[in-house]
Amino acid sequence: MTRSAAIELGQFLKARRAELTHRSVGLPHSGAPRRVPGLRREEVAMLAAISTDYYTRLEQGRMQVSEPVLSAIARVLRLNEDQRAYVFELAGRETGRSRRHEVQTVNxxxxxxxxxxxxxxxxxxxxxxxxxxxxxxxxxxxxxxxxxxxxxxxxxxxxxxxxxxxxxxxxxxxxxxxxxxxxxxxxxxxxxxxxxxxxxxxxxxxxxxxxxxxxxxxxxxxxxxxxxxxxxxxxxxxxxxxxxxxxxxxxxxxxxxxxxxxxxxxxxxxxxxxxxxxxxxxxxxxx
Incomplete structure (x- = not known):
């Protein structure tokens, strides 16, 4: 995974995390006010069974991610089929698509x-x-x-x-x-x-x-x-x-x-x- 892809993956996960609520993923509400919208990083990490530090570094674009962990995060964030395919592409988990940059001509x-x-x-x-x-x-x-x-x-x-x-x-x-x-x-x-x-x-x-x-x-x-x-x-x-x-x-x-x-x-x-x-x-x- 390139540096730019890692950064984009982290930003994408952050954007999807902000769209969820604790109720939407079955977490109890503590009653304490939330400083940011959506789930907290530690809540995503807990639900995905990974450490908060690991998930934090992933959102910061400083961590390579394995397929099982990425699947767990996709499940927690309720990613749809297109979103799931997108994060797997970014993470370098190939889906068979070409990455060539040369000029194309019609088949x-x-x-x-x-x-x-x-x-x-x-x-x-x-x-x-x-x-x-x-x-x-x-x-x-x-x-x-x-x-x-x-x-x-x-x-x-x-x-x-x-x-x-x-x-x-x-x-x-x-x-x-x-x-x-x-x-x-x-x-x-x-x-x-x-x-x-x-x-x-x-x-x-x-x-x-x-x-x-x-x-x-x-x-x-x-x-x-x-x-x-x-x-x-x-x-x-x-x-x-x-x-x-x-x-x-x-x-x-x-x-x-x-x-x-x-x-x-x-x-x-x-x-x-x-x-x-x-x-x-x-x-x-x-x-």
Missing amino acids: PQLQRLLDDLGSIPAMVLGRQMDVLAWNPLAAALVGDFGQIPPEDRNYAKMVFSDRMKDLYADWEDTALITVAQLRMEVAHSAGSPRLTALVNELSERDPDFRRWWAARHVAARTVGTKTLNHPVAGTLVLEWDTLTASTDPDQQLVIWTAKPGTPTHDGLRILASWAAGGHQAAPGTAS
């Missing part, structure tokens, strides 16, 4: 799949949430990725742009989950100068990002729902899903779909026809 099989998806918006996200590839309907839906310089073609960076704030009716929910997913990427790409620069840039530029990043929430990219106010297709309520490439788990195909017969499904058909007419992106969505 050829995923590119062929994108090319054949004419009625479903889809794109491929790589490490650090970079947009590696997309189909015409995704460009018509979200914006013309081809007009964005490759070094800026990052989904997290795009979400915090003014045009995305106008496009997403549920922008705050979308941005919150994006920040949580980006923090997960910190563990996957430990030590990446580019990722550090991205986080610093967004922190300096956007107060919402800075506040949500400091909260240290994490989430994996799985499934969800987004509502878009599209200038051509109108209001679209889209279900999104993520498919991981078996040949490269650092590449994920993200698709947006709608149930047949719904207004959103009809809107996507209209948008597909509009895109087929030679339009690359909706008005006002080009970068």
Whole structure:
């Protein structure tokens, strides 16, 4: 575990500890006032069956941690599946994810799949949430990725742009989950100068990002729902899903779909026809 990962692990555990109460973990209340919110370090240590000194040094980023101890702490802090995966990544307990930093190119099989998806918006996200590839309907839906310089073609960076704030009716929910997913990427790409620069840039530029990043929430990219106010297709309520490439788990195909017969499904058909007419992106969505 690197020094930076150890510090982040300690800060993350501290943030989760502050969210719990003695009642939530079954501890009696002594009646004495508490100087800080959440559980005390000695309470976490007692419940995890480790010494207070050990846990203190862990939160201070001065201690390597074994898998059994980390599992015990995760149980005490009521970590969910994504949070548990995050702390194990930080601690260097491998989950099979790549830590390479070289430039990625889209998997050829995923590119062929994108090319054949004419009625479903889809794109491929790589490490650090970079947009590696997309189909015409995704460009018509979200914006013309081809007009964005490759070094800026990052989904997290795009979400915090003014045009995305106008496009997403549920922008705050979308941005919150994006920040949580980006923090997960910190563990996957430990030590990446580019990722550090991205986080610093967004922190300096956007107060919402800075506040949500400091909260240290994490989430994996799985499934969800987004509502878009599209200038051509109108209001679209889209279900999104993520498919991981078996040949490269650092590449994920993200698709947006709608149930047949719904207004959103009809809107996507209209948008597909509009895109087929030679339009690359909706008005006002080009970068």
